[in-house]
Amino acid sequence: MKRLMIPLMLMITTVGMAQVPSGEAILEKVDENQIARNRKIIYEMLIHGRRGSRTLKAQSWIEGADRSFTEYLEPPRESGTKMLKLQEQLWTYSPSTDRIIKISGHMLRQSVMGSDLSYEDMMEDRHLLRLYEAEVVGEETFMERPCWVLKLTAKETDVAYHSRDIWVDKERYLALKENRYAKSGKLLKTTEVKSVIKEGDRWVGERVVFKDELKSGDGTEFLIESVTYDIDIPEYIFSKAALRK
Amino acid sequence: MIRFLLKGLIRDRSRSLFPVLTVLAGVMLTVVLYCWIQGITEDMIKSSANFETGHVKIMSQAYAAESDQIPNDLAFVGASELLKELNARFPHMIWTPRIKFGGLLDIPDEQGETRAQGPVMGLGVDLFSSQSREHSLLNLNNSVVRGRLPERPGEIVISDDFAGRLKIELGETATLISSTMYGGMAAHNFIVVGTIRFGIVALDRGSMIADISDVQYALDMEDASGEILGFFNDSFYYPGRAVDLTAAFNNRFQKSDDAFSPIMQTLSDQGGLGELLDLMDTFSGIVITIFVVVMSIVLWNAGLIGSMRRYGEIGVRLAIGERKSHLYRSMIAESLMIGCFGSILGTIVGLAISYYLQVKGLDISSMLRNASMMISDVMRARVTPTSLIIGFVPGLIATFLGTAISGIGIYKRQTSHLMKELEV
Incomplete structure (x- = not known):
């Protein structure tokens, strides 16, 4: 009997371990689903401030963490405002002043147009696996979807969020909920996906609520109107000349 | 009586010069410090009000x-x-x-x-x-x-x-x-x-x-x-009137359920300025108290030295029948004259220095490179009507206390021992 028990226990343990993939493996699949060579996205931001709500519409071309271009389409006061991010540098163009202005790097962690998103949140596609160590800390159901709960801890100091708790859809490998923390452990930002769409073979959060926990207000709804991946983006888009066009 | 005492003080300089100089120095410092604190406080109120808080x-x-x-x-x-x-x-x-x-x-x-x-x-x-x-x-x-x-x-x-x-x-x-x-x-x-x-x-x-x-x-x-x-x-700035105005305004306009309704605050309510001004007042009071105490001790000591020097004189006056209480009172009257004279001189010198500091000021910009307070980079004293009389408080109290304490020794002299003491 004893001879049978030991292999049986080993088998149960091995099967159990096989059912829980490693944090790195999950994060790799999240990156696979999320990161492309580039993408173009048209979206609305519904910003719920203390004074009321307002809507912005914009289109962005994003290529990895280093290159991104955004043009605001609505409302009229913001329409024509453009932003170009090349590595750590940010330029902005406003039609009312007809000026291209370089904004210093620390602005990248500031709010975009009074929303709950920072420039980094909005203009960068970063591989999470390159930035964070991942550990599976549990399993939960969120939005009626079974999820892995991952604890991410930054590998380097130069990241906007030192740690994150993310709820990853077990089947679609899309992060449905996130809590983002500072090094001190203070909760800085939360995100929750309210609806998803499938674009090609990728799952994308169609309506995502961002909440900057350091700000008052009811958060910002990020609504994707369209998103296309791996397209041919003309090179001039990521140049300062495009800002005045 | 006063004339007699005054003549004595003028003719016997050793009785008056050191106490007058002590009072002069103390009163001068009190006046200068008072004007200095007034200058800083007023400057802070004015700068804060005009640039930041209003009244x-x-x-x-x-x-x-x-x-x-x-x-x-x-x-x-x-x-x-x-x-x-x-x-x-x-x-x-x-x-x-x-x-x-x-x-x-x-x-x-x-x-x-x-x-x-x-x-x-x-x-x-x-x-x-x-x-x-x-x-x-x-x-x-x-x-x-x-x-x-x-x-x-x-x-x-x-x-x-x-x-x-x-x-x-x-x-x-x-x-x-x-x-x-x-x-x-x-x-x-x-x-x-x-x-x-x-x-x-x-x-x-x-x-x-x-x-x-x-x-x-x-x-x-x-x-x-x-x-x-x-x-x-x-x-x-009138703190009392500001409080009344604020109460009247808030009563009329402030709505507890509307975060965007207006609210009025006084200068003292904003940025801890009220506490700072109270602190300055307290500090001013502490400075004057310290001067009174220190000068009283110095003058007490001067009185004791004077009593020792005037030991014979006091003995003779007691021996010829002057009452101890009269002697004690006359010494206090003398000290008040010294205090008054020293205070006048000290106030004049103190006001002169304060006025100079009011006009010229002291440039402290090098110490304020990272300052965020609404304070001028040239600190000036401020001569006010109160600075004319502030020096008399420590000047008179200190001389009075100093003599009153040292003069107690008069009551310890025994008339029966006077002749023997005077022989010595």
């Missing part, structure tokens, strides 16, 4: 709760209507709307791209309307270093230090990058027409001043104002 300030309740962050997204809307009502209800006050804001000031090169850029603290004030008192409140005309003040829309003045640091010339375009009242990005072109220096490090580091209508337009704050400042007509 009273009206904000939206939400803005007031976070006022140190200058949250223009919580600014009060409907400022012109409220100003009309304030002028009608409280005509004895000067009311002026202001918008404070932070941002970046960007200077273009020939291609229109960034040549220089720096963070700036901005102030939108009423510069153009005929009834505006901002020029005198902010001492703008005397603060211009180069160029002139804005006279037309789209013009600004900036701190001279800031202009020097960024190499900005008059007539250049400067683009303000900031946030609109609704959180959007604000970008607006201005022309730099002058540079200013207020002599307040916190402001001279990097500030810009524009007409409030320009700022409202740039920051999308139509008919909105971050703050409405109120000043008493004679430009002096």
Whole structure:
């Protein structure tokens, strides 16, 4: 009997371990689903401030963490405002002043147009696996979807969020909920996906609520109107000349 | 009697010179310190009131709760209507709307791209309307270093230090990058027409001043104002009247269920200024008390030395039948004369030094490089009517206490031993 028990226990343990993939493996699949060579996205931001709500519409071309271009389409006061991010540098163009202005790097962690998103949140596609160590800390159901709960801890100091708790859809490998923390452990930002769409073979959060926990207000709804991946983006888009066009 | 004592003091200098000099020194220091503290306190109140707090300030309740962050997204809307009502209800006050804001000031090169850029603290004030008192409140005309003040829309003045640091010339375009009242990005072109220096490090580091209508337009704050400042007509701050005014205003306008309804605060309510002013008063009291105590000890000691020197004289006076109480009283009367004389001299010298410090001041700008307080970089004393009499408090009390303590020895002298003591 004893001879049978030991292999049986080993088998149960091995099967159990096989059912829980490693944090790195999950994060790799999240990156696979999320990161492309580039993408173009048209979206609305519904910003719920203390004074009321307002809507912005914009289109962005994003290529990895280093290159991104955004043009605001609505409302009229913001329409024509453009932003170009090349590595750590940010330029902005406003039609009312007809000026291209370089904004210093620390602005990248500031709010975009009074929303709950920072420039980094909005203009960068970063591989999470390159930035964070991942550990599976549990399993939960969120939005009626079974999820892995991952604890991410930054590998380097130069990241906007030192740690994150993310709820990853077990089947679609899309992060449905996130809590983002500072090094001190203070909760800085939360995100929750309210609806998803499938674009090609990728799952994308169609309506995502961002909440900057350091700000008052009811958060910002990020609504994707369209998103296309791996397209041919003309090179001039990521140049300062495009800002005045 | 007084004449007799006075003659004695004048003729016997060893009885009066040292105590008079001691009182003179103590009173002089008291007067100078008092005037110095008054000068600093007044300067702080004036600078804070004119640039920051007013004698009273009206904000939206939400803005007031976070006022140190200058949250223009919580600014009060409907400022012109409220100003009309304030002028009608409280005509004895000067009311002026202001918008404070932070941002970046960007200077273009020939291609229109960034040549220089720096963070700036901005102030939108009423510069153009005929009834505006901002020029005198902010001492703008005397603060211009180069160029002139804005006279037309789209013009600004900036701190001279800031202009020097960024190499900005008059007539250049400067683009303000900031946030609109609704959180959007604000970008607006201005022309730099002058540079200013207020002599307040916190402001001279990097500030810009524009007409409030320009700022409202740039920051999308139509008919909105971050703050409405109120000043008493004679430009002096009256804490009691400010409290009454605040209570009357808040009773009429403040709504507990509306975070954007206006609330009024007094100068003392803002930024811990009330506590600071109380602290200065306490400090002033402590300084004077310390002088009274120290001078009393010195004069007590001087009295003891004097008593020893006048041991024989006191003995003779007792032996010829002068009562101890009379002797004690006459010595106290002598000391009061010395105190009075020393206080007059000390006050004259103290006032002269204080007046010099009031006119010339003491430049402390090197110690205030990173200061954020609204305090002038030249500290000055302030001679007030109270400084004429403040020195008499320690001057008279100390001489009285010193003699009263040392004179107790008179009562310990035994008449029966006097002859024997005098033989010695």
